[in-house]
Amino acid sequence: MADAVTTEEREKYQTMWADPRYSERSPGMRFLDDALTQLNMPMGASVIDLGCGTGRVAAELKAQGFDVTALDIADNAGAEFDGEFICACLWDLPSRLVPSHDYGFCADVMEHIPTDKVDATLKNIAHIADTVYFQIANFECHMGDEHGLHLHLTVKPMGWWQEALARHFDFVHIEAHPKHHIAVCSNKID
Numbered sequence: 001m002a003d004a005v006t007t008e009e010r011e012k013y014q015t016m017w018a019d020p021r022y023s024e025r026s027p028g029m030r031f032l033d034d035a036l037t038q039l040n041m042p043m044g045a046s047v048i049d050l051g052c053g054t055g056r057v058a059a060e061l062k063a064q065g066f067d068v069t070a071l072d073i074a075d076n077a078g079a080e081f082d083g084e085f086i087c088a089c090l091w092d093l094p095s096r097l098v099p100s101h102d103y104g105f106c107a108d109v110m111e112h113i114p115t116d117k118v119d120a121t122l123k124n125i126a127h128i129a130d131t132v133y134f135q136i137a138n139f140e141c142h143m144g145d146e147h148g149l150h151l152h153l154t155v156k157p158m159g160w161w162q163e164a165l166a167r168h169f170d171f172v173h174i175e176a177h178p179k180h181h182i183a184v185c186s187n188k189i190d
Helices: 004-018 027-039 056-063 115-128 158-166
Strands: 046-050 067-072 084-087 101-107 129-137 171-176 180-186
Touching: 027 056, 027 101, 027 129, 027 180, 046 056, 046 129, 056 067, 056 101, 101 115, 115 129, 115 158, 158 171, 158 180
Parallel strands: 046 067, 046 101, 067 084, 101 129
Antiparallel strands: 129 180, 171 180
């Protein structure tokens, strides 16, 4: 049974995905080429799109020949992906629900996580993906304002994210950009 925070966040994003304006943008698509370059994934690798939103990234990865799973907290997300979709909460993720993947893609998600749930979220992500590409926005979002919803709950500087990621991944490479941070993290020993 979901706790009150999980239920509230799930309902928040069900409301947002029901608003067609929210799905006009796909931040993940803007970062997919960078992720593909940085991750250098072999064809057929298993990839999980963590917080898949529209499902555009998952659909594109599948079209490029990867074995893709999409995951989102809202059951009405992932509408543009015709593949395996898991409706689950990243900080309260039953391990039996999500198998291990070679790679993870997590764009425009971590800033939406309640600050007190970030560590549990990263712990779960580190257990289900060997290497993960993160794009984390570092600005407030006002798309939920007309619904009375605050969307970007954890807007933090790069150093804060570096420390949070390093608690769960052996290797963390993070870069600051004007509106976001990009991190590639891994627990895989080469």
